[in-house]
Amino acid sequence: MSKVEAAAAHPPGDRVAYTTCYMCACRCGIKVHLKDGGVRYIEGNRDHPVNRGVMCAKGAAGIMQQHSPARLMKPLLRVGPRGSGEFREIEWDEALALATDWLGAIRKSDPRKLAFFTGRDQSQALTGWWASQFGTPNYAAHGGFCSVNMAAAGLYSVGGSFWEFGEPDWERTRYFLLFGVAEDHDSNPIKIGLAKLRRRGVKIVSVNPVRTGYSAIADEWLGIRPGTDGLLVFALIHELLRLERIDVAFIARYTDASWLVIRNPGQADDGLFARDAEGHALAWDTRRDAPVDAQAADVVPRLAGEVVLPDGRRAVPVLHLLAERYLDAQYAPDAVAERCGIAAETIRRIARELATAAFEQEIALDVPWTDSAGRRHTKMIGRPVSMHAMRGISAHSNGFHACRAIHVLQMLLGAIDTPGAWRYKSPYPRPLTAAQKPAGHAHQVTPGQPLSGPPLGFPLAPEDLLVERDGTPRRLDKAFSWEAPLALHGLMHMVIRNAWAGDPYPIDTLFLYMANMAWNSAMNTAETTRMLTDKGADGAYKIPRIIYSDAFYSEMVAYADLVLPDTTYLERWDCISLLDRPIGHAEGPADAIRQPVLKPDRDVRPFQDVLIDLGARLGLPALVTAGGKPRYRDYADYIVRHERKPGIGPLAGWRGAQGEHVAVGAPNPQQLERYVANGCFWTHRLPAEQLYYKFANRAYLEGAVQMGFIERARPIVLHLYSEELQNFRLAGLGHGSVQPPEHLRRRIATYFDPLPIWYVPLEEAAIDRDAFSLHAVTQRPMPMYHSWGSQNAWLRQIYNQNRLYVHRRTAEALGLGDDDWVHVVSAHHRVKCRIRLVDGVNPDTVWTWNAVAKRAGAWNLAPDAAEATRAFLLNPAISDLLPPGDEPRHANADPVTGQAAWYDLRVRIEPAEADAADSAALPPLRVPPGLAPRPPRLPRREARR
Ligand code: SF4
Numbered sequence: 001m002s003k004v005e006a007a008a009a010h011p012p013g014d015r016v017a018y019t020t021c022y023m024c025a026c027r028c029g030i031k032v033h034l035k036d037g038g039v040r041y042i043e044g045n046r047d048h049p050v051n052r053g054v055m056c057a058k059g060a061a062g063i064m065q066q067h068s069p070a071r072l073m074k075p076l077l078r079v080g081p082r083g084s085g086e087f088r089e090i091e092w093d094e095a096l097a098l099a100t101d102w103l104g105a106i107r108k109s110d111p112r113k114l115a116f117f118t119g120r121d122q123s124q125a126l127t128g129w130w131a132s133q134f135g136t137p138n139y140a141a142h143g144g145f146c147s148v149n150m151a152a153a154g155l156y157s158v159g160g161s162f163w164e165f166g167e168p169d170w171e172r173t174r175y176f177l178l179f180g181v182a183e184d185h186d187s188n189p190i191k192i193g194l195a196k197l198r199r200r201g202v203k204i205v206s207v208n209p210v211r212t213g214y215s216a217i218a219d220e221w222l223g224i225r226p227g228t229d230g231l232l233v234f235a236l237i238h239e240l241l242r243l244e245r246i247d248v249a250f251i252a253r254y255t256d257a258s259w260l261v262i263r264n265p266g267q268a269d270d271g272l273f274a275r276d277a278e279g280h281a282l283a284w285d286t287r288r289d290a291p292v293d294a295q296a297a298d299v300v301p302r303l304a305g306e307v308v309l310p311d312g313r314r315a316v317p318v319l320h321l322l323a324e325r326y327l328d329a330q331y332a333p334d335a336v337a338e339r340c341g342i343a344a345e346t347i348r349r350i351a352r353e354l355a356t357a358a359f360e361q362e363i364a365l366d367v368p369w370t371d372s373a374g375r376r377h378t379k380m381i382g383r384p385v386s387m388h389a390m391r392g393i394s395a396h397s398n399g400f401h402a403c404r405a406i407h408v409l410q411m412l413l414g415a416i417d418t419p420g421a422w423r424y425k426s427p428y429p430r431p432l433t434a435a436q437k438p439a440g441h442a443h444q445v446t447p448g449q450p451l452s453g454p455p456l457g458f459p460l461a462p463e464d465l466l467v468e469r470d471g472t473p474r475r476l477d478k479a480f481s482w483e484a485p486l487a488l489h490g491l492m493h494m495v496i497r498n499a500w501a502g503d504p505y506p507i508d509t510l511f512l513y514m515a516n517m518a519w520n521s522a523m524n525t526a527e528t529t530r531m532l533t534d535k536g537a538d539g540a541y542k543i544p545r546i547i548y549s550d551a552f553y554s555e556m557v558a559y560a561d562l563v564l565p566d567t568t569y570l571e572r573w574d575c576i577s578l579l580d581r582p583i584g585h586a587e588g589p590a591d592a593i594r595q596p597v598l599k600p601d602r603d604v605r606p607f608q609d610v611l612i613d614l615g616a617r618l619g620l621p622a623l624v625t626a627g628g629k630p631r632y633r634d635y636a637d638y639i640v641r642h643e644r645k646p647g648i649g650p651l652a653g654w655r656g657a658q659g660e661h662v663a664v665g666a667p668n669p670q671q672l673e674r675y676v677a678n679g680c681f682w683t684h685r686l687p688a689e690q691l692y693y694k695f696a697n698r699a700y701l702e703g704a705v706q707m708g709f710i711e712r713a714r715p716i717v718l719h720l721y722s723e724e725l726q727n728f729r730l731a732g733l734g735h736g737s738v739q740p741p742e743h744l745r746r747r748i749a750t751y752f753d754p755l756p757i758w759y760v761p762l763e764e765a766a767i768d769r770d771a772f773s774l775h776a777v778t779q780r781p782m783p784m785y786h787s788w789g790s791q792n793a794w795l796r797q798i799y800n801q802n803r804l805y806v807h808r809r810t811a812e813a814l815g816l817g818d819d820d821w822v823h824v825v826s827a828h829h830r831v832k833c834r835i836r837l838v839d840g841v842n843p844d845t846v847w848t849w850n851a852v853a854k855r856a857g858a859w860n861l862a863p864d865a866a867e868a869t870r871a872f873l874l875n876p877a878i879s880d881l882l883p884p885g886d887e888p889r890h891a892n893a894d895p896v897t898g899q900a901a902w903y904d905l906r907v908r909i910e911p912a913e914a915d916a917a918d919s920a921a922l923p924p925l926r927v928p929p930g931l932a933p934r935p936p937r938l939p940r941r942e943a944r945r
Pocket of ligand 1: 055
């Protein structure tokens with residue numbers, strides 16, 4: 001009998017329930033084996049489109065979430081000072097009545113005084129909509145802390161992005177280039193993909209200062225200096241342009257390469273596209289020797305040289321500008337090599353390898369298709385070069401432009417959604433011009449009324465910013481203001497500081513969900529906890545009220561006034577929606593649900609149920625009936641019956657009264673049952689002719705309209721050049737009716753360049769680089785996801801302490817050896833830790849695992865737990881503000897998107913005595929009442945149940 005047969009003969013439980021994992025952001029399908037009311041075993045669902053049965057250590061350890069002594073048991077009301085951990089248990093009625101009182105008063109007077117921010121929440125289609133119903137624009141999730149640079153750069157360039165809105169063509173790619181990818185995002189899907197590449201012998205090149213995880217199995221590791229990725233990409237582009245190894249036919253047809261850009265220095269139209277009377281961008285047709293609609297089917301465009309438009313203005317095609325910029329000697333491999341820490345010859349070789357894979361290993365699929373201009377193609381031509389990027393690019397203050405540079409590189413190679421290249425995950429691509437704008441203008445915020453739009457959106461020009469007449473931000477986090485115009489995901493990292501300072505205005509209630517803002521989700525943890533507890537002259541807290549929902553006793557819980565305990569992911573309904581961050585893939589759309597496979601054994605409620613309940617108690621219009629009764633019984637009821645537009649709801653599968661419709665259709669009362677019967681997911685495979693060139697594939701675009709993904713079947717032009725950025729830049733230069741305040745004018749004019757630029761990361765530019773000679777970065781270990789792993793008995797056995805990893809040569813030059821104690825000193829703070837010598841790191845960079853350390857007392861860990869005594873957090877050394885200089889001080893963030901720039905950190909290391917005080921240490925937290933006793937060891941029978 002084989003092992004598989006033996007396992008099948010002795011199943012670990014007596015019942016199997018399908019659901020979706022939530023031990024990280026990948027949302028794999030899982031089979032939960034249950035026995036005697038407990039979980040015995042979790043395995044991957046082989047049919048699921050995300051993981052195809054693959055499980056990781058985190059996912060398998062989901063069992064231990066159910067046994068965690070850190071689980072909150074009951075609503076809590078603070079009775080001691082904030083941060084003391086002194087609470088009393090209260091009933092849900094009291095908790096909800098209190099929250100309704102607090103929030104109801106705010107809504108009647110000024111809804112902006114509620115700031116509602118969520119962490120790694122996978123229900124943002126609900127939470128954002130709820131904020132909008134409440135009437136506050138002060139809403140976002142944690143994307144501004146995580147990867148908004150990557151998302152914004154992609155969406156403003158190609159109408160999709162790496163990770164959630166795109167993936168490599170794992171089956172066909174012949175060269176794979178990763179930028180700044182650690183193991184914590186896109187976990188199982190990327191591992192499955194990498195395994196496919198290894199089997200096919202595809203070359204994997206990883207650009208990363210640290211050689212762990214994916215970099216460790218790459219064929220080639222380029223240990224780049226942090227924050228210089230954009231320069232490296234420019235050098236690759238320089239080489240490809242110099243060698244004339246770009247896909248001219250692709251960029252002429254599908255990008256804006258031929259679009260004419262007006263050259264009129266100093267005038268309001270400088271740098272904008274030349275357009276006809278109907279607003280169509282113009283290209284210069286070489287046959288007619290005249291400007292024509294750039295998207296006309298028969299245009300043979302000019303791609304270089306200046307032209308004179310009929311009205312006398314001068315213009316040049318985008319490709320001309322692009323070549324002018326990147327062929328400049330400053331971007332030659334020899335010019336950037338030292339700064340990037342990568343040899344010029346290596347850069348030249350990588351450029352040649354990219355070109356060889358793209359053009360000499362061209363793929364031609366025998367799949368006829370028709371493009372949006374009506375041209376029939378007999379084959380799908382592919383450039384089999386794939387790229388993927390993540391936080392190593394994103395978390396720098398120059399990350400937006402670095403990520404846009406990667407997309408420009410892809411476009412020049414013809415490697416966007418072609419066979420073998422990076423592909424859109426359905427329902428992307430989406431056109432930027434059709435995207436919603438953020439709501440929050442003065443006329444959109446009315447006491448007692450919903451916001452007249454979503455709090456988050458896509459500004460295209462200064463008129464879309466949420467600012468007062470004098471340029472003052474209208475949002476608490478200053479998103480969509482001149483300080484961070486394209487802050488698509490908000491600036492969660494600035495919320496506590498701004499609320500504490502009353503800048504731009506004081507708020508009443510900070511409502512947080514699953515966001516450990518008092519620990520690893522804060523820059524400068526000690527300062528953040530001080531702000532959470534700071535009082536004014538009247539003795540009242542400067543942030544008057546804090547409501548927090550979490551399933552576990554995380555560090556943030558101790559700072560809440562009211563705690564609403566959440567369930568685990570195995571105890572609730574949930575929906576992974578196309579309205580939010582879907583699990584679709586390149587072959588077609590997909591979404592999924594979670595179902596409760598366990599009943600909570602404590603007095604906790606799913607946060608989404610609580611939000612629906614609170615909304616009804618507050619009388620939010622879409623959450624009550626005409627008679628004022630609750631419209632939805634709970635979140636499960638909302639998932640089935642809510643319609644965002646007619647026929648479009650949270651789930652796309654089995655719509656219509658009988659489940660007969662795909663994506664668009666009336667609510668189906670049996671929809672959840674259909675999902676459960678299908679393993680808790682739905683997927684729809686696109687026909688072969690729709691699988692590539694989605695941005696210009698007529699069949700795909702028409703199908704996408706029918707499925708409600710886009711409004712019109714118009715081509716989605718890929719943008720080498722961003723006219724939207726130029727709109728802002730022109731304002732910085734003094735043009736237009738909406739103007740930045742004087743102190744931000746130069747910043748806007750500098751960073752809103754329509755072609756990608758590179759600049760020294762802002763903190764690095766502002767400090768003495770000789771005094772802080774090392775870069776410092778963090779990443780999460782493969783078995784951990786944010787701070788969740790540290791109360792999980794199985795995952796704690798993999799990592800419960802961390803070291804600062806230092807290059808062997810660097811350490812030896814400082815006279816340091818393995819396990820020596822050091823102080824990591826930044827311009828803001830110092831942190832004490834021990835080091836470990838390694839070879840796989842850029843010599844000018846130190847790094848560590850993030851979020852392994854825990855504050856003593858938090859998570860109901862033993863006072864002497866390794867997480868509190870032998871692990872350390874680098875966050876206290878990171879500032880949320882740039883060093884003093886320009887006043888007022890700017891956020892330590894990307895000036896385009898507001899992305900937290902926590903990878904810009906510069907430090908030095910100094911030897912320390914083992915018993916030296918650690919100035920970053922915070923006093924232990926008290927464990928609140930009601931938590932389960934902490935078992936000295938996990939009983940064997942518990943582990944088996
Ligand atoms: S990759 Fe993430 S979602 Fe998938 S099994 Fe692992 S923890 Fe769960």
